[in-house]
Amino acid sequence: MAVKTDMSKAYDRLEWGFVTTVMERMGFHPKWVNWILQCISTVSYTFLINGAAQGKVTPQRGIRQGDPLSPFIFILCGEVLSGLCRNALINGTMAGIRISRGSPRINHLLFANDTMFFVKTPILEAAQPST
Numbered sequence: 001m002a003v004k005t006d007m008s009k010a011y012d013r014l015e016w017g018f019v020t021t022v023m024e025r026m027g028f029h030p031k032w033v034n035w036i037l038q039c040i041s042t043v044s045y046t047f048l049i050n051g052a053a054q055g056k057v058t059p060q061r062g063i064r065q066g067d068p069l070s071p072f073i074f075i076l077c078g079e080v081l082s083g084l085c086r087n088a089l090i091n092g093t094m095a096g097i098r099i100s101r102g103s104p105r106i107n108h109l110l111f112a113n114d115t116m117f118f119v120k121t122p123i124l125e126a127a128q129p130s131t
Contacts, residue, residue: 003117010113011070012062014077016041019063022076039069078110085117095120 007013016037023033040063046053063070085108088094096107097118109116 001119001121003119005115005117007113007115011065011074014063014074015061019073019077022080026076026079036069036073040064040067040073081115082108082110 019040020033020037023036024030028036043064044056044058046056048054063073085094089096089105089107094107094117096105097120098105107118109118
């Protein structure tokens with residue numbers, strides 16, 4: 001069975017603490033982690049109302065689309081999901097599928113903002129949602 005998930009508003013939902021933890025666990029130097037965090041957490045937005053800047057909004061999470069750093073940060077965080085899927089394949093909790101005889105099993109494919117999960121499941125279990 002294949003399940004396609006769409007990570008809508010994926011850039012907007014990244015928690016900065018998660019980004020920090022991912023970078024630290026991947027071995028990034030603390031100074032580098034701090035620089036990246038400063039780039040993504042010091043953003044603020046103002047609104048133009050009748051041509052005049054009004055108010056200020058400071059986001060508490062997310063990375064900006066269009067920022068040159070954003071795709072790289074998103075890929076780092078996607079590596080966490082990929083690692084979890086890889087571990088599930090190794091320990092047998094998410095067996096995946098084979099494309100052909102003798103090929104390695106795959107249990108996920110990551111795209112820009114979509115993920116496909118492949119699981120081997122009995123048809124009766126797939127047809128009945130769990131409660």
